[in-house]
Amino acid sequence: MESNQFIKGSLTAIILKLLEDNSRMYGYEMTKAVRELTKEKMNITEAALYPALHKLVDEGLLDTINEMVDGRVRKYYSLTKKGKKEATTKIDALNEAIASVQIILNSKLAYE
Amino acid sequence: MESNQFIKGSLTAIILKLLEDNSRMYGYEMTKAVRELTKEKMNITEAALYPALHKLVDEGLLDTINEMVDGRVRKYYSLTKKGKKEATTKIDALNEAIASVQIILNSKLAYE
DNA sequence: ACTTAATACCTAAATTTGTTAGGTATAAGC
DNA sequence: GCTTATACCTAACAAATTTAGGTATTAAGT
Numbered sequence: 094m095e096s097n098q099f100i101k102g103s104l105t106a107i108i109l110k111l112l113e114d115n116s117r118m119y120g121y122e123m124t125k126a127v128r129e130l131t132k133e134k135m136n137i138t139e140a141a142l143y144p145a146l147h148k149l150v151d152e153g154l155l156d157t158i159n160e161m162v163d164g165r166v167r168k169y170y171s172l173t174k175k176g177k178k179e180a181t182t183k184i185d186a187l188n189e190a191i192a193s194v195q196i197i198l199n200s201k202l203a204y205e
Numbered sequence: 206m207e208s209n210q211f212i213k214g215s216l217t218a219i220i221l222k223l224l225e226d227n228s229r230m231y232g233y234e235m236t237k238a239v240r241e242l243t244k245e246k247m248n249i250t251e252a253a254l255y256p257a258l259h260k261l262v263d264e265g266l267l268d269t270i271n272e273m274v275d276g277r278v279r280k281y282y283s284l285t286k287k288g289k290k291e292a293t294t295k296i297d298a299l300n301e302a303i304a305s306v307q308i309i310l311n312s313k314l315a316y317e
Numbered sequence: 318a319c320t321t322a323a324t325a326c327c328t329a330a331a332t333t334t335g336t337t338a339g340g341t342a343t344a345a346g347c
Numbered sequence: 348g349c350t351t352a353t354a355c356c357t358a359a360c361a362a363a364t365t366t367a368g369g370t371a372t373t374a375a376g377t
Contacts, residue, residue, distance in 0.1 A: 188310060
């Protein structure tokens with residue numbers, strides 16, 4: 094997995110989508126989920142993920158609950174009410190952006 | 206057009222795709238082409254475009270030729286041999302990245 | 318007992334990329 | 348003479364991600 098440079102800015106939407114479908118997840122679980130779902134094609138690094146999660150908490154889009162599991166702390170994230178609205182907005186926006194990119198990528202663009 | 210934050214990193218691939226289809230284009234023309242093709246949904250600002258073009262020239266992926274048209278200089282860009290190879294690679298990579306994002310965005314992801 | 322892999326959290330410095338906010342200059346339309 | 352469109356550009360800043368670590372527990376292998 095050389096690079097993720099193509100999905101810059103989409104990380105937030107991906108996090109929100111995961112939490113829209115799962116009600117609660119913890120960070121490490123998200124990285125595994127994305128790797129498995131995309132068959133190792135996409136890897137969300139923890140160094141990118143954790144700051145992104147903290148920012149979403151600061152913005153009031155996510156809540157957290159700590160739970161002890163097997164002697165380790167897990168920090169579960171879930172969408173706030175505001176987060177649920179934002180999830181819809183951000184996911185729609187990303188889908189539209191992708192649609193635009195695909196117009197460019199997947200057509201013969203003899204311009205003018 | 207509030208923001209392009211979703212397409213970060215894809216600008217290079219878009220430039221290469223435009224030049225793959227058109228053999229030569231100038232910067233201002235690229236911005237117009239993308240706006241028109243995406244029906245104003247995507248806007249590539251000149252401030253993002255020109256530095257990106259210069260970088261691709263520095264990397265040996267693009268050649269330039271200046272031409273006088275109506276008393277103004279136009280700088281036409283075209284793919285070098287190396288640029289043609291990179292175009293294929295980068296476009297494929299972006300398509301795969303998009304496919305991965307779509308797996309996440311467009312399915313019920315009850316994980317675990 | 319020791320080491321490695323997996324789980325689970327995290328940060329800091331540096332880089333990359335893009336935005337914001339300009340600047341220059343010519344041509345065309347009113 | 349003023350505005351819009353064409354056509355190039357840069358510099359300062361902000362945002363997002365990468366690189367490169369760190370800490371700590373549990374499970375598995377030797």
